[in-house]
Amino acid sequence: MSDLIDEPRPGGNLPEYTVSEISGEVKRTLEGTFGRVRVRGEVGRVFRARSGHLYYDVKDDRNVLACTTWKGQIANLSVEPEEGLEVVVTGRLTSFGAQSKYNLNVDEVAVAGQGALMALLEKRRKALAEEGLFDEARKRPLPYLPEIIGVVTSPSGAVIRDILHRLRDRFPRKVLIWPVAVQGANCAPEVARAIAGFNALTPGGALPRPDLIIVARGGGSIEDLWGFNEEAVVRAAAASEIPLISAVGHETDTTLVDFAADRRAPTPTAAAELAVPVRLDLLAWVDGQAARLSQALSRGMERRGERLRDLSRAVPRVETLLDGPRQRLDFWGERLPAALTRSVQLRRVELSEVTGALRPGVLRGKLRDQAQRVDQTAARLAPALGRQAAQGRERFDAMAARHGRCRPDAALAERRARLENFGARLSQTGSRQMRDLRERIGALDRLRETLSYKATLNRGYAVVRGDGDVVTRKAAAAKAGALEIEFADGKLNVGSPEGPAKRPPRSKLDVPEQGDLF
Structure with missing residues (x-):
């Protein structure tokens, strides 16, 4: 009897669940019970995945809560979590059944208290300063009178009106406004893009590039100004090629962008005063410079006039200068x-002395002396000519004797003998060449006779032609109208028994060469 009744099993009346069912039930219980919660704690390990999702821990002295912020939620965070930062996170509590874990999907992060914000600010400031972003050596001077001023601020606040009003009073300039959010989660990315956008403009283009940038915002709490402490804004200000003035908050407010800017203004109105000089002051200065220039010219002319008068006193009068030359x-x-x-x-005395020596007796004496010299020269000239003629005749006789020894008949006979010798040698050479040519022709003729088909005819062969062509087949001989048989001693014409019509003989160009027989 006892064998027919099952023994009761412990817990046999409890329902059974699959792993997925129990995981889903836990997930629904967590999300239904807690829903949206706020948790305060210290940020622990922070990890950004390749997908862009952010994973981090929020912990206290005893427990750790895993937190997740998806890629699309990160842009809406007012503060990005950093390790060691005390925060208040807000999100929905859920579970991850694949690993039997629960976590908090965070969509909002706030710093827990101003002290924590100041600690984070100081930590970030030191890190950026170590990179050299705040060095004074890299900061650029502001242009004295910029043509175009770019303003990065909210278009609806009082800040832009104060800047435009101050610029209008001091020195009207062209202003380009880049509207941005000046607080909240969108503040930092929009301000960074605005600074980079102004730098990307082309100088002199349709939208000209500004010569100076003003980043401005009114006063507020440290939370309101936190967007200007973000690393993206600080790096954009440090990388700006255009000189930049930071005017964020009131005089007592300090943000990290103030350290990276080329100049810091205590207020937006002061930024406008730093940007341009006062036009009336410039006009007054120009007038003052013009007056100083006029006074300087007048004093210069007076001094030069005095100097000229001083020098003129040292110069003598014209009459005094001409007295010596006149005297x-x-x-x-x-x-x-x-x-x-x-x-x-x-001159008369010199002429008398010269003419005194030219008396007639003196002239006749000089003529007589010259006549004697001519007679003496003529007497010596005739013998000299005779001697030269004799010497010339002797030379002529010697030359005639030499020419007599070389008679022309002997030279002519020698040339005639040489000519006859050359003629004999030429005749012998021509005869020898003609004999050699005849021998070569005879040898070639014998070679031709040897290679000719007629030598074959002497051995009993014959050449048969029909209608002018050589016949080598019986069928061709039967079709030929007449046959011609060539023997060694002559040719014989033979008529065809079938008597076909005679064809005209082919041209001589069609007759095969003699070599074709072989």
């Missing part, structure tokens, strides 16, 4: 007539 002219003018008379007298 010398009068002196030489008085002495000139006597000097001319004296000179003429001296």
Whole structure:
């Protein structure tokens, strides 16, 4: 009887679940019970996956809560979690059944208290300073009078109105406004893109590139100004090729972008004052410079006039300068007539002395001397000519004797003998060449006779032609109208028994060569 009744099993009345069912039930229980929660703690390990999702831990002194922020949620975070930061995270509690874990899907992160924000700010400032982003050596001077000013701020706030009003009062300039969010999650990326966008403009293009950038925002709490402490904004300000003025908050507010900017202004209005000078002050300065220039020119002319007058006192009068030359002219003018008379007298005396030696007796004596010299020369000339003629005759006789020894008849006979010798040698050479040519022709003719088909005819063969062609087959001989048989001693014409019509003989060009027989 006892064998027919099953023994009760412990827990046999409990329902059974699959692993997926129990995981799903736990997930629904967690999400239904807690829903959206806020958790405060310290950020532990932070890991960003290749997919862009952010995984980190929020912990206290006893427990750790795994948190996840998906890639699409990161842009909406006001503060990105960093290890060691005390935060308040908000999200939905859920579970991950594949690993039997639960976690918090975080879509909002807030720093827990101002002290934590200041600690994070100081930590970030030191890290960026170590990279050299805040060095004074890399900062650029501001242009004295920029043509175009770019302003990065909210278009609806009082800041832009204060900047435009101050620029209008001091020195009106063209202003380009790049609207951005000045607080919240979108503040940092929009401000960074605005600074990079102004730098990307082409100078002188349809939308010209500004000569100066002002990043401005009104005062607020450290949470409101936190977007200007983000690393993206600081790096964009440091990388800007255009000089940049930071005017974020009031005078007591300090953000990291102030350290990276080329100049920091305590207020947006002060930024406009740093950007341009006062136009009226410039006009007054120009007027003052013009007055100073006019006074300097006047004083210069006066000093030069005084100097000219001082120098003129040291210069003698014109009458004084001409007194000496006039006196010398009068002196030489008085002495000139006597000097001319004296000179003429001296020349007359010299002429008398020269002409005194030219008397007729002296001239006749000189002519007689010259005549004697001519007679003596003529007496010596005739013997000299005779001697030269004799010497010339002797030379001529010697040349005639030499020419007599070389008679032309002997030379002509020698040339005639040489010519006859050459003629004999030429005749012998021609005869020898003709004999050699005849021998070669005879040898070639014998070779031709040897290779000719007629030598074959002497051995009993014959050549049969029909209608001018050589016949080598019986059928061709039967068709031929007449046959011609060539023997060694002559040709014989034979008529065809079938008597076919005679064809005209082919042209001589069609007759095969003699070599075709072999």
